[in-house]
Amino acid sequence: MSKKRLATVWLDGCSGCHMSFLDMDERLLTVAGMADLVYSPLVDAKEFPENVDVALVEGAVSSEEDLHKIKLVRERTKTLVSLGDCAVTANVPGMRNPFGTKAVYDRAYRENVTFDPGIPDQVVPALLPNSRPVHEFVKVDVFVPGCPPSAETIYYVVTELLEGRQPEVTTKTRFGS
Amino acid sequence: MTPEELDQIAETEREAQSHFTQRVNVCVAAGCLSCQSQAVKDGLDQEVDRRGTKDQCQVKGVGCMGLCSEGPLVSTSAGVLYKKVEAADSAAILDSLDGTPVSRLVCPTDVPFFQRQKKIVLENSGVIDPDRVEDYIAANGYTALIKALTEMTSREVIDHITKSGLRGRGGAGYPTGLKWSTVSKSVGTQKYVICNADEGDPGAFMDRSVLESDPHRVLEGMLIAAYAVGASEGYIYVRAEYPLAIKRLKNAIRQAERVGLLGANICGTRFSFRVDLRLGAGAFVCGEETALIASVEGKRGTPRPRPPYPAMEGLFGQPTLINNVETFANIAPIIRNGGEWYAQIGTEKSKGTKVFALAGRVENTGLVEVPMGVSLREMVFDIGGGIPEGRKFKAVQTGGPSGGCLPSDCLDMPVDYESLARAGSIMGSGGMIVMDESSCMVDVAKYFMDFCMTESCGKCIPCRVGTYQMHRILTAIGNMTATAQDMKMLEELCDLLKHTSLCGLGQSAPNPVVSTLRSFAEEYRAHVEEHKCPAGVCGAQPVGETA
Amino acid sequence: MRQAAPVKTLKIDGRDLSGRQEETILDVARQNGIFIPRLCEMDGLSDVGACRLCLVEIKGQNKLLPACVTVVEEGMEVTTDSERLQGYRRMILELLFTERNHVCSVCVSNGHCEMQMLAQRLGITHVHFPYRYPKEEVDASHDRFVIDHNRCILCTRCVRVCDEIEGAHTWDIMGRGIDAKVITDLNEPWGSSETCTSCGKCIHVCPTGALFEKGRSVAEMLKRRQFLPYLTMMREENE
Numbered sequence: 001m002s003k004k005r006l007a008t009v010w011l012d013g014c015s016g017c018h019m020s021f022l023d024m025d026e027r028l029l030t031v032a033g034m035a036d037l038v039y040s041p042l043v044d045a046k047e048f049p050e051n052v053d054v055a056l057v058e059g060a061v062s063s064e065e066d067l068h069k070i071k072l073v074r075e076r077t078k079t080l081v082s083l084g085d086c087a088v089t090a091n092v093p094g095m096r097n098p099f100g101t102k103a104v105y106d107r108a109y110r111e112n113v114t115f116d117p118g119i120p121d122q123v124v125p126a127l128l129p130n131s132r133p134v135h136e137f138v139k140v141d142v143f144v145p146g147c148p149p150s151a152e153t154i155y156y157v158v159t160e161l162l163e164g165r166q167p168e169v170t171t172k173t174r175f176g177s
Numbered sequence: 178m179t180p181e182e183l184d185q186i187a188e189t190e191r192e193a194q195s196h197f198t199q200r201v202n203v204c205v206a207a208g209c210l211s212c213q214s215q216a217v218k219d220g221l222d223q224e225v226d227r228r229g230t231k232d233q234c235q236v237k238g239v240g241c242m243g244l245c246s247e248g249p250l251v252s253t254s255a256g257v258l259y260k261k262v263e264a265a266d267s268a269a270i271l272d273s274l275d276g277t278p279v280s281r282l283v284c285p286t287d288v289p290f291f292q293r294q295k296k297i298v299l300e301n302s303g304v305i306d307p308d309r310v311e312d313y314i315a316a317n318g319y320t321a322l323i324k325a326l327t328e329m330t331s332r333e334v335i336d337h338i339t340k341s342g343l344r345g346r347g348g349a350g351y352p353t354g355l356k357w358s359t360v361s362k363s364v365g366t367q368k369y370v371i372c373n374a375d376e377g378d379p380g381a382f383m384d385r386s387v388l389e390s391d392p393h394r395v396l397e398g399m400l401i402a403a404y405a406v407g408a409s410e411g412y413i414y415v416r417a418e419y420p421l422a423i424k425r426l427k428n429a430i431r432q433a434e435r436v437g438l439l440g441a442n443i444c445g446t447r448f449s450f451r452v453d454l455r456l457g458a459g460a461f462v463c464g465e466e467t468a469l470i471a472s473v474e475g476k477r478g479t480p481r482p483r484p485p486y487p488a489m490e491g492l493f494g495q496p497t498l499i500n501n502v503e504t505f506a507n508i509a510p511i512i513r514n515g516g517e518w519y520a521q522i523g524t525e526k527s528k529g530t531k532v533f534a535l536a537g538r539v540e541n542t543g544l545v546e547v548p549m550g551v552s553l554r555e556m557v558f559d560i561g562g563g564i565p566e567g568r569k570f571k572a573v574q575t576g577g578p579s580g581g582c583l584p585s586d587c588l589d590m591p592v593d594y595e596s597l598a599r600a601g602s603i604m605g606s607g608g609m610i611v612m613d614e615s616s617c618m619v620d621v622a623k624y625f626m627d628f629c630m631t632e633s634c635g636k637c638i639p640c641r642v643g644t645y646q647m648h649r650i651l652t653a654i655g656n657m658t659a660t661a662q663d664m665k666m667l668e669e670l671c672d673l674l675k676h677t678s679l680c681g682l683g684q685s686a687p688n689p690v691v692s693t694l695r696s697f698a699e700e701y702r703a704h705v706e707e708h709k710c711p712a713g714v715c716g717a718q719p720v721g722e723t724a
Numbered sequence: 725m726r727q728a729a730p731v732k733t734l735k736i737d738g739r740d741l742s743g744r745q746e747e748t749i750l751d752v753a754r755q756n757g758i759f760i761p762r763l764c765e766m767d768g769l770s771d772v773g774a775c776r777l778c779l780v781e782i783k784g785q786n787k788l789l790p791a792c793v794t795v796v797e798e799g800m801e802v803t804t805d806s807e808r809l810q811g812y813r814r815m816i817l818e819l820l821f822t823e824r825n826h827v828c829s830v831c832v833s834n835g836h837c838e839m840q841m842l843a844q845r846l847g848i849t850h851v852h853f854p855y856r857y858p859k860e861e862v863d864a865s866h867d868r869f870v871i872d873h874n875r876c877i878l879c880t881r882c883v884r885v886c887d888e889i890e891g892a893h894t895w896d897i898m899g900r901g902i903d904a905k906v907i908t909d910l911n912e913p914w915g916s917s918e919t920c921t922s923c924g925k926c927i928h929v930c931p932t933g934a935l936f937e938k939g940r941s942v943a944e945m946l947k948r949r950q951f952l953p954y955l956t957m958m959r960e961e962n963e
Contacts, residue, residue: 085829088850095827097857136854143849147829174844176828176835460900477897482773482793635878635897635904636774642819645902646853666853673815676788677776 004053004162006035008042008083009073011066012093012131013059016148017084018042021056023151031155034162050076054161056083056154060093061137065125074138079161082133082140083154085147085175093131101127142166146173178437178444180323183314186436190315197235199274200254203262204303205238206389207382207421208543213263214249220264221251224271234271240390242303243294245543247284252303260284289559290541295522297530298506299546302390307425310432313393319438321512325401326444329512334405335361338508340516342528347373347464347501348579348605349681350527350594356498359488360406363496368408370399370450371492371499373469374415374422377461378577379628381608383532384502386544388415388422391506392429396439396452398505401512403450406498411450414469416457426454461578461632465680466491466499468634479634480680501606503532523549527593531604537574537611538564547592554588557611568613572696576605578625578632579685581692582618601692603685617714618697619704623651625689629682640683643674647690654701655715657708664705668694734800749791749802750778760804761813761842763820763931764879765792768952770888775879777813777842780804788812810846817843818851823902824860825874826932832945833933839877840932863908865915868938869927871906876934878904882926889955894920925951 010018018041024031038052039045048069055077061067074080085091096104104127110117134140144157144167153172160167203209203218221236228234242250247260255274259282262270269279286292296302305312313319325334339354360368372395376384388395399411415423430452433439441449455473462468463478470492472478491497507529511519523529527549533556536542540562547560553573557563564570572582575592581602583590590596594604612621630644650667653659671687671694678684694701703709710716730745736753743752748771753760764775771792779788783801791804803809820826820839828834860873883895883906894917898907908914927935928947936945 082850089821089827090855091827091829094855094857095825095830097855098825098859130857132855133850135850135852140850145849169849170844170847174828175826175840176831176837462900482790630901633901635899635901636772637776638774638816638820638823638877639776641878641901641904642823645856646819646822649854669815673812677779677812677816679773679776 004035005038005049005051006031006158006162007037007039007048007052007055007073007077009039009048009055009057009059009069010041011057011059011070011087011134012062013084013086014092015041015058017056017058017086017154020084020148020151021154024155025151027151027155031158031162034159048072048076052077054079054081054158056081056158057087057134058083060086060090060131061128061134062093062131063125063127067128067137070134070138079141080134080138081142081144081157081161082135083144084149085145087134088143088145089175090131090133091147094133097130101129142169144169144173145175146177147175149173149177180327180444182437183319183323186311186314187317190311194235194315197233198254199230199234199271201234201236201270201274202239202252202303203236204240204242204248204250205307206241206302206386207419208241208245208386209248209250210421212248216264217249217251217262217267220267221270224267228271230271234274237306238308239304240302240307241299241386241544243299243544244284244290244541246541247543250284250303258284258286288562289555290543290545290562293551293555293560294546295530295548296546297510297519297522298387298394298503298532299390299544300510301394302386302544305391307390307392308428310393310429310436310438313391317513318393318509319397321509322397322400322404322438323444325404325512326446326448331361331405331407334401334512337511337516338405341507341511341519342516342523342526343504343507343511343519344527344594345501346503346507346531346606348576348603350604353500353504356488356500357402357405359486360408360496360498363489365495367410367493367495368406369492369495369497370403370406370408370411371469371473371497372399372411372413372505373464373466373499373501374413374419375457375464375469376419376502376606377416377464377632378579378606378608379625380534380536380610381577381606382534383544383607385419385422386534387502387506387532388419389425392422392425393433394509395426395502395505396429396433398500398508399452400438400443400450401508402498402500402505404448406496408498409449409451411452412455412473412492413452414455414457414463414473416459418459423454423456430454460634461628462634462680462682465682468680469499470497479636480682482679503607524591524593526595527604531592531607533607533609535561535609535611537609538568538613538616539611540565549593550591552589552591553583556592556609557588561611564611564613568615570611571614571616572612572618572621574602574610574612574621574689575608576603576688577608578628579603579681579688580605580608581688582612582621582696583692584696601695602688615712615714617655617710617712618693618700619651619654619710620712620714622690622693623648623655626651626686629686633682633686637677637679637683639674640678640680640686643670643678643683644686646670647674647687651690654704655710657704657710657715659705661705664701732796732798732800734796734798734802736802737804743796745795747796749780749789749794749796749800752796753791753804758804760791761846762792763838763842763877764881766881766929766949766952768889768956769881769884769929772880772884775877776816779809779812781806781809814846814848817846817848818853820877821851822853822855824856824858824876827874830942831875831933832936832940832942833875833947834943836943836946837933838931863914864938865913866917866920866922867915868922869914869924870936870938871908871914872934872936873905874934875932876906877932878906879931880906881929881931882906882935885925885929885952889952890921890923890925892919892921892923895926928952
């Protein structure tokens, strides 16, 4: 049996879910024995590859780049996992939604800036009107709420999926945990 | 007030009226008033004054004559109905009383709109002066009350109502006799009778018209009900948006008190009854009986779970009878003529007549009273006069925001409680909106959902948030941005609201969506899959931030 | 003279149980360790049947009935946890999550919130209805307490405890439908309320982090509920 192909993706989130992923510590070795990490902010791969078996997605969809990325991930992945509250509910990134993008840009690029304030029109991806959960844009196969989900939960979910089983997460994690 | 005194008033009034050899009745209900019928009446009065024929010719303000679309309406003792009358026509009309009618103003009455009607509730509408109790009494008014009080036990009154087969005209069609009997058997230190005049369905104006045209009839119904169930206090809960109805009701209550038909020891019996008005502040949900009761009590008008039903624990925790205006308006004729008489009219399970407010894409819009069981086709094409401008019939919406849209294959269905329910709509309070091919059914569903969302009280979660979500989806469909998942969600929400909402408003809020999804699925599909609105109503609008 | 309270026997989820005639299905279920979810009901307050989470099926009845206000009847057969009920409950709770801005991770009640716990218990891993993201206010004008409308679910426990137990009736509801909100006095800042006694009962009956004490950070707001049944019991004994 060839090794499974695992990826992790970082959209609009604090990277806490990736930290929790690393918190698996020595169990990472078990995971590494089951799958190759073919794409991740933790490894050096520029392009999201084809034929990914399991992709863990951290973060909400907040910008045009996020949207572009998640569509690509969906296309190339068998099992897409929304990992953590930002991916599942939009969580903290979504707290900007009631205020509108203009207020966010102004706060970030004008009000608190002393040197050359102005909204960037290149390099920084444009914000979507709202920051929204992943499943509002693409089909999500597994939801793992938590802020962040514990290393224990992530280990359980990843190993179950790599072994072809459907994880049952509600006893292990919840919104905000 | 004794039976003899009542007779005396009737005699005096009839005697006074018999002096007039000529009569001109001008509709002064809200429909005609809104197109200047007061000026018409003033014009006629002045003309009569000028001619010095005040002793022979009576000009009277009367209630609704039904064909509101042709107002202001004027009828004369020569048996002619005039339409779209202006004050300047006064002389011509007076001239015509003994001669040939003013042909340019004549409104033909030998048409189905008038011929197919059977008037029980509206028997006095357009005939008597709603501001004069004497006129009502001269038209046999309050004889049913006197009969009940002096010749019948409360049990016998209820028996007649039960035998009549009358069902609640507010919408749900609960047997009136059964409700009365329950309240009469309930135990309480004080019982109440409430008249629900919080008519709020878009396009419905039956109750308003009855109150404006014949307020005493409603009071008489309430009095008989109070006698039957053992109540001594009553409230009429009428929406503040009906100022004319309120004015006429207040006047009617004052007059009834003056002649001793309201108050203590009515007709020399032990029966006493007092009525007070409560004005609703425009919340649709206050038409729901438990919300209405809360509002009368001075609380926030929100419904509460039933049981206990108001018949057991209603106003101030006491047994309370709540009936709708039209239900009460049916009572006096039933007592006058007997329950069996009423039961002969209508269908097996839906007895009597029903008043409908006919509106939308039909030639004749207005108020009609027909026997239960006439077909929708008769309503739309005979009484309604068909669809204007040669367009094609598409659907008829009954029951307001709680009802549904019935397509053309339902046209031959009889209009009664059961048939309408089977077809996925409800009788409701009597609004009937006709739609032709220029109406988009998604847009119609969205309109009603917008209404339900705005009128949800917010107490229970399914209705408060569910109507918002349904409205969002319907808006998306109209904007051609909805997806297949949205459609699935819409159906889920229909089911959720129907089965989990606290009160009737939430439970029936999905009806317009369910019924259009069933009969006009193709239109929804066209919006979602082809991004097209077959009726050309919905346009692709810019998608807002939250869309 | 004290009359013997008539007792009814009924079945809940197949178990033969009994209850006094004035007791509700929820009372009997609770006494027997049968869990029925709810968010508006609270022991010691009047019942409003508003959250619709405690709806149960009763054999022979078309309608689902709220367990918190439906009194037991002889021979009643109640089902509290069918698949259909679970589906409705999940949807209702999901709708609640979409209504305002419930961000558990930054909430003072994280880990102690009835809504959060219920979501987990009902197996909700995500909300499939779109979120509304409304702009809601936070009123921190009171010396000791804060109301964060982002987290309010309109259960009206605060309204009822303030009216029925404290007797102040500082809280009430204004607006309707999706625009309804709890207010202090006539929609004045809580801090300038002349009726509020600052007793804090509303804080502790609030099922979420909408009402909390100042100075509490994420997950620090523990609510103490014991006072309510105790107060009610003492009052009844003194009557």
